[in-house]
Amino acid sequence: MELITKPGLSNCEKKNRSLIVAENRHRRVDVEKLIEKTLLLSAAVFVLIIALITIFIFAKGLPLFSKIGLGDFLFSNQWNPTKGFFGIGTMFIGTLLVTMGAMLWSVPIGLSSAIFMAEIAPPRIGKTLGQLVNLLAGIPSVVYGFVGLIVIVPFIRESFGGNGMSLLAGAIILGIMILPTIINISRDSLLAVPNDYKSSSLALGATHFQTIRYVIVPAARSGIITSVVLGMGRAIGETMAVVMVTGNSAMIPTSILAPIRTMTSNIVLEMGYASGDHQTALFATGMVLFLLIVGLNLIINRLAKAGTDDGRG
Amino acid sequence: MEKVYKMQSRNLQVFYQNFQALQGINMDIEENKVTALIGPSGCGKSTFLRSLNRLNELIEGTTTKGQVYLDRQAVYTNEVNVVELRKSVGMVFQKPSVFPMSIYENVAYGPRIHGITKKNRLDDIVEKSLKSANLWKEVSNRLNSPAARLSGGQQQRLVIARVLAVDPEVILMDEPASALDPISTARLEELIAELKSNYSIVIVTHNMQQAARISDYTGFFLNGDLVEFNNTADIFVNPRDKRTEDYITGRFG
Numbered sequence: 001m002e003l004i005t006k007p008g009l010s011n012c013e014k015k016n017r018s019l020i021v022a023e024n025r026h027r028r029v030d031v032e033k034l035i036e037k038t039l040l041l042s043a044a045v046f047v048l049i050i051a052l053i054t055i056f057i058f059a060k061g062l063p064l065f066s067k068i069g070l071g072d073f074l075f076s077n078q079w080n081p082t083k084g085f086f087g088i089g090t091m092f093i094g095t096l097l098v099t100m101g102a103m104l105w106s107v108p109i110g111l112s113s114a115i116f117m118a119e120i121a122p123p124r125i126g127k128t129l130g131q132l133v134n135l136l137a138g139i140p141s142v143v144y145g146f147v148g149l150i151v152i153v154p155f156i157r158e159s160f161g162g163n164g165m166s167l168l169a170g171a172i173i174l175g176i177m178i179l180p181t182i183i184n185i186s187r188d189s190l191l192a193v194p195n196d197y198k199s200s201s202l203a204l205g206a207t208h209f210q211t212i213r214y215v216i217v218p219a220a221r222s223g224i225i226t227s228v229v230l231g232m233g234r235a236i237g238e239t240m241a242v243v244m245v246t247g248n249s250a251m252i253p254t255s256i257l258a259p260i261r262t263m264t265s266n267i268v269l270e271m272g273y274a275s276g277d278h279q280t281a282l283f284a285t286g287m288v289l290f291l292l293i294v295g296l297n298l299i300i301n302r303l304a305k306a307g308t309d310d311g312r313g
Numbered sequence: 314m315e316k317v318y319k320m321q322s323r324n325l326q327v328f329y330q331n332f333q334a335l336q337g338i339n340m341d342i343e344e345n346k347v348t349a350l351i352g353p354s355g356c357g358k359s360t361f362l363r364s365l366n367r368l369n370e371l372i373e374g375t376t377t378k379g380q381v382y383l384d385r386q387a388v389y390t391n392e393v394n395v396v397e398l399r400k401s402v403g404m405v406f407q408k409p410s411v412f413p414m415s416i417y418e419n420v421a422y423g424p425r426i427h428g429i430t431k432k433n434r435l436d437d438i439v440e441k442s443l444k445s446a447n448l449w450k451e452v453s454n455r456l457n458s459p460a461a462r463l464s465g466g467q468q469q470r471l472v473i474a475r476v477l478a479v480d481p482e483v484i485l486m487d488e489p490a491s492a493l494d495p496i497s498t499a500r501l502e503e504l505i506a507e508l509k510s511n512y513s514i515v516i517v518t519h520n521m522q523q524a525a526r527i528s529d530y531t532g533f534f535l536n537g538d539l540v541e542f543n544n545t546a547d548i549f550v551n552p553r554d555k556r557t558e559d560y561i562t563g564r565f566g
Contacts, residue, residue, distance in 0.1 A: 122373070196410035200472070203368055203404040204423040204479055205396045214426065219413050 057290055061283035073284060079250045079266075081274065086281040088288070090250045094167075094260035097253065098242065099235040101171025102178060107228055110182030114224075117183070118190035119212055130187065137180035145244030148173040153245055162257040165247030170260065173241050178231035185230060189223020190216060222303045229303070233296045237289065239264040263289055319344040319483055319513040320365060320402075324379035327360050327369060334360045336537040337379060342483075342530075347505060347514045349528035349545065351521060352560070357537040358517045362485050365515065366402040367395055383483070400427065403476035405486040409468035411460040411475075416443075416452050419460045419471055423479035438478050446474035447504050466497025470504065477508075484508065486516040490523065502527050521561055525549050533557045 064073065068086055076087025113133075117126040152172055157164030193216050201211040217224070239262075247259025248269060261269075267282050274282055320342040327335040335357050342348050350358040363369045365381055367388065381388040388398060412419050420439045429435060439456070443449040448470045452463070460471055469489055476484060486505075490498040505514060505527050518524050524531050525545060532542040533554070541548060541557045552558040 194410065196406055196408055197412060199368065199371065200404075200406060200410045200412070200475075201422070202371065203366060203399055203406075204426070204475065205398075205400040206423075206426045207396060210426045214422065215412055 054290070057283055057286050061280060061285075061287040064277065064280040064284045067277060068281075073281075074288070077252060081270070081278040081281065084277065086277070086284075088263060088266070088281075088285055090252050091261050091263045091266045091285070092288070093252055094246075094250075095236055095262040095264070097167055098170040098174060098246065098260060098262060099232060101167060101256070102174035102235050103228070103232060104171070104175075106175035106179050106182060106231065110179050110227075110231070111186055111224065113179075114183045114186035114190060114227075115212060115217070118187045119208075119216065126187075130184070133180045133183050136176075137184070141177065141238060141240045142244075144173055144177055145241035148241060148245040156257065160257055163247070163259075165245060165259050166257045167246065167253050167260045168256040170242050170246040170262075171256070173245055174235045174238055177238060177241060178234050181231040181234055182227045185227030186220070186224045189220040189227070192223070193219045225303050226300050229296050229300050233293050236292055236296075237264060239268050243268055316341075317344040318342060319384065320515075321382045321385075322361070322365075322379065323382070325361070325364060325381060326378040327357075327364055328376045328378075329372065330374040334537050335364070338539045340532060340539060340542055342513060342515055344513050345509055345511070346529040347509055347516060347527055348530045348532065349524035350515065350517045350532050350534060351519070351524050352534035352540075354519075356534045358534045359487050360537075361534070361539075362404075362487055362515060362517050365483070365485055366399050366404055368399075368404065370395075400479050401481055402483040402485060403479060403481035405469070405472050405476055405484065405489045407488045407491055409465055409472050409492065411463070411468045411471055413459070413461060415457045416460045416463070416471060417456040420474050420478045423475060427479060439474075442474040442478040443471075445477050445508070446470045447500065447507070448474055464497070466493050466500060469493060469497070469501060473504065473508075481512065483513045483515065486514065488517050488519060491519065498523075521549075533560060535560070 064086065072087055074087075074092065075089050076085070077089040078085035078087040079090065113129075117129050121129065148169055152169050153164035153166075155164075156162070156166060156169055160168075197215050197219055198211055201215045202208070206214070242262050243265045246261070246265065248261045248265055249259045250261045250266070251258070253260050263285050267285055270278070271282055318341045322338050322340045325335055325338040325340075326333060338357075338361055340348075340361075350361065352358050360369065364377060365388075369375045369377065377389060379389075383398065383401060387393070412422060414422070417439055420442050421435045424435060424438050429438070440449065440453075443452065448467060451467060452471075460468065463471060469492075473484075473489075490501050493501060502523065505516070508514060516524075516528065528545045530542065531545045531548040533540045533548065533552075533556075535556055541552060541554045543553070547553075548557065549561060552561060
């Protein structure tokens with residue numbers, strides 16, 4: 001019925017109706033603006049927080065360099081706060097070694113697992129494994145440290161000697177902790193490779209392995225490298241588990257069984273009683289960590305850009 | 314002159330889990346001719362095409378019954394080396410799927426995985442393949458630039474060059490022009506006509522005019538059945554089956 005009456009509407013009615021529509025639209029625009037403003041405000045708050053943290057760390061840490069040269073701070077191995085020696089060289093090397101040790105075994109294993117889950121395992125099993133990896137990522141680091149202390153440290157002590165609290169124990173625990181990062185991001189980037197690449201390669205007579213090796217992995221390259229760099233960032237920043245298993249002596253390790261102290265460990269172990277220059281030196285250590293992570297993120301951004309260029313494999 | 318059949322299918326049936334996609338197809342594909350497969354979407358054309366080089370096997374839950382022959386040799390047996398089969402029966406897909414590598418590397422990929430490593434051998438193959446695919450003139454001065462920077466039509470010809478580089482005998486094409494503009498399509502059709510003298514070509518197309526223009530034989534698929542298979546001229550001018558006539562005159566599909 002309505003359809004039939006519509007053409008019969010008087011001019012006046014038509015006008016009224018269009019007015020109402022316009023008003024509604026007006027109100028809708030107001031709401032949208034409000035939402036946009038709220039979102040903008042949230043973003044501003046988070047930028048402000050980051051800015052404040054950055055300023056705070058630098059404000060607290062930079063004054064150290066009026067007393068000690070940057071070179072001495074970074075490269076001297078003398079860390080003796082009571083006598084005024086603030087050289088984080090040993091800790092820097094400790095962080096470097098334990099991170100490298102962790103990467104050394106977790107990158108190949110993580111990448112192989114990702115390839116298995118994305119390409120070889122039946123989809124159902126791949127999915128189950130993925131959930132398992134997420135579980136691994138959700139375990140708090142103190143639990144990893146505890147397991148390391150109860151299982152890995154005694155194991156190293158009994159099989160290789162020393163007291164077990166060591167670079168090796170740290171590298172093992174850290175490696176386990178960054179595996180989820182490496183596996184998840186690599187797997188996602190492998191799964192994101194267009195299926196056409198795979199079919200085309202197989203249709204050219206390539207074997208499944210050749211296809212993975214020469215087409216799929218190169219196509220996922222930027223994502224894989226991102227996963228490695230992110231894992232590295234996580235390893236550098238990890239504190240609790242490392243404090244629990246590495247022994248924490250501020251010495252250059254002479255073997256993988258020797259104890260080490262990382263930069264993060266140094267901060268957490270001494271912040272409780274540090275004051276004056278000592279506290280400033282710990283903040284300066286935080287600055288170094290901060291800059292390292294920023295550097296790694298810049299590398300990731302670069303890679304992401306290189307990835308969109310469809311560059312050469 | 315007696316006809317030489319490059320590929321044949323006999324009672325070919327393909328199942329995806331419980332769904333039967335092909336209902337026993339018998340088809341003879343003549344050497345150095347273009348065979349077009351037409352029909353509505355989801356009626357088995359692509360399935361048939363992909364069963365000729367055993368690419369259907371990649372889809373989990375696929376079973377194939379019946380037989381396909383390449384030069385009278387059975388394709389579906391345990392002894393057949395799938396790698397060798399796919400070298401002989403190349404395939405071009407709907408979307409131009411160039412690998413994220415340089416133009417050169419895309420073409421060299423096939424020969425490389427089949428064991429050719431000498432630089433000058435590869436150079437020769439790349440040049441020859443690109444020339445056969447009518448792409449050489451356009452890209453010879455930038456072989457090392459990323460293939461993704463080429464236009465859609467160029468990419469599809471690059472894909473054909475990549476197939477030619479492994480020296481196939483049969484080329485399967487699954488709607489190769491559906492993502493291309495009319496000019497690129499025309500160039501592709503020209504190329505297909507040229508390739509015919511050296512290769513046997515099977516092409517799936519939704520474009521009936523295209524089938525009429527480029528093919529020697531046409532098969533009409535409907536619901537997993539090969540309704541009619543004949544000379545292209547006969548199919549389009551004088552279809553024997555009512556359903557074929559309805560389809561090509563645009564009454565359904």
